[in-house]
Amino acid sequence: MEKAAVLVAGGKGTRMGGPIAKQYLPIGGKPVLMHTLEVFFKVDPDIHLILVLPASDFALWDKLVLDHQFTIPHHCVGGGNSRFQSVKNGIKAIPFHEGLVAIHDGVRPFVREEVIEESFDVAQRTGSAIAVISLKDSIRKLSDDGKSTYQERQYFRLVQTPQTFQLSKIRQAFEVTELPQFTDDATVYEHQGWQVSLIPGNAENLKLTTPEDMAYAEFLLSQKKA
Numbered sequence: 001m002e003k004a005a006v007l008v009a010g011g012k013g014t015r016m017g018g019p020i021a022k023q024y025l026p027i028g029g030k031p032v033l034m035h036t037l038e039v040f041f042k043v044d045p046d047i048h049l050i051l052v053l054p055a056s057d058f059a060l061w062d063k064l065v066l067d068h069q070f071t072i073p074h075h076c077v078g079g080g081n082s083r084f085q086s087v088k089n090g091i092k093a094i095p096f097h098e099g100l101v102a103i104h105d106g107v108r109p110f111v112r113e114e115v116i117e118e119s120f121d122v123a124q125r126t127g128s129a130i131a132v133i134s135l136k137d138s139i140r141k142l143s144d145d146g147k148s149t150y151q152e153r154q155y156f157r158l159v160q161t162p163q164t165f166q167l168s169k170i171r172q173a174f175e176v177t178e179l180p181q182f183t184d185d186a187t188v189y190e191h192q193g194w195q196v197s198l199i200p201g202n203a204e205n206l207k208l209t210t211p212e213d214m215a216y217a218e219f220l221l222s223q224k225k226a
C-alpha cells in the first residue's frame, strides 16, 4: 500500500509572533519542520513526503535545507489562505491514486512513531484514524449570559494530528466548499456522512503555538535524546 504524508506548514504563526515563522524556528539547533519530517521518514523511508509552505518561503526553506545539510527527500507545495486550502493543495500533489495519507501539522514535531504507525493501520482498515487525547483538567461550558456549567470530561477528547485517511476518500471529501467548522481534516471527512475512527495520540505532541511552547519544546527534545 502506497503511503504519503502531507505536512502542513503554510501558516504565518501569528500567535507565536517574531520575525521568523514558527515552523522554521530552531529546536536543538534545527528547524521545527526538519524534526517533523524526520519522524515520518523514520516510520517509513519510502513514504512520499509533501511539505506545504507559503510559496513566498520556498527560497528560505531551500537555504535552511542547504545550511543544515538536510537530505530527507520531500516535495514542497505552495500553501493556501487557510489550513483547509493548504491541505487541499498538499493532497493534490500526491502522485498516486490508491493508498493512504497522513495529514499532520508541521508544527507538531513530537508526534510518536507508534502513533503514526497505528494511524496508518487503522485508516487502512476503517478509512480514517484521528489522534486524540483525554482531558486531565475539569471543564466547564460557557453560555452567552455569562454563566458556566459542569461538563462530564469523559465525553470529550482533544484532537491532534496525524489525521490519516484512505486517499480516495479524503480526496473526495476535500472537493467541497470550505466551511467554518473545518478546523481539521476529521470535520471535512465527516461532512460526507462518514464516521471517523479515533486512536490514542501522545501527550507531548503539542502544536507549537505561543512563545512559551518553544521553551517546552527544547525540554521535550532534551528528554527524547536522554
Ligand SMILES: Nc1ccn([C@@H]2O[C@H](COP(=O)(O)OP(=O)(O)OP(=O)(O)O)[C@@H](O)[C@H]2O)c(=O)n1
Binding pocket: 008, 009, 010, 011, 012, 013, 014, 015, 016, 023, 052, 079, 080, 081, 082, 083, 086, 087, 105, 106, 107, 108, 207, 208, 209
Ligand atoms: N493557511 C494555513 C494556515 C495554517 N497552516 C498550518 O496548519 C497548522 C496548524 O495551524 P496553526 O497552528 O494555527 O498555525 P498558524 O496559522 O501558522 O498560526 P496562527 O494561527 O498563530 O497564525 C500549522 O502547521 C500551520 O502552518 C497552513 O498550512 N496553512
Ligand SMILES: C[C@](O)(CO)[C@H](O)COP(=O)(O)O
Binding pocket: 083, 105, 159, 160, 161, 183, 184, 185, 207
Ligand atoms: C488540526 C488541529 O491541529 C487539530 O487540533 C487544529 O484544529 C488546528 O487548529 P488551529 O486553530 O488552526 O491551530
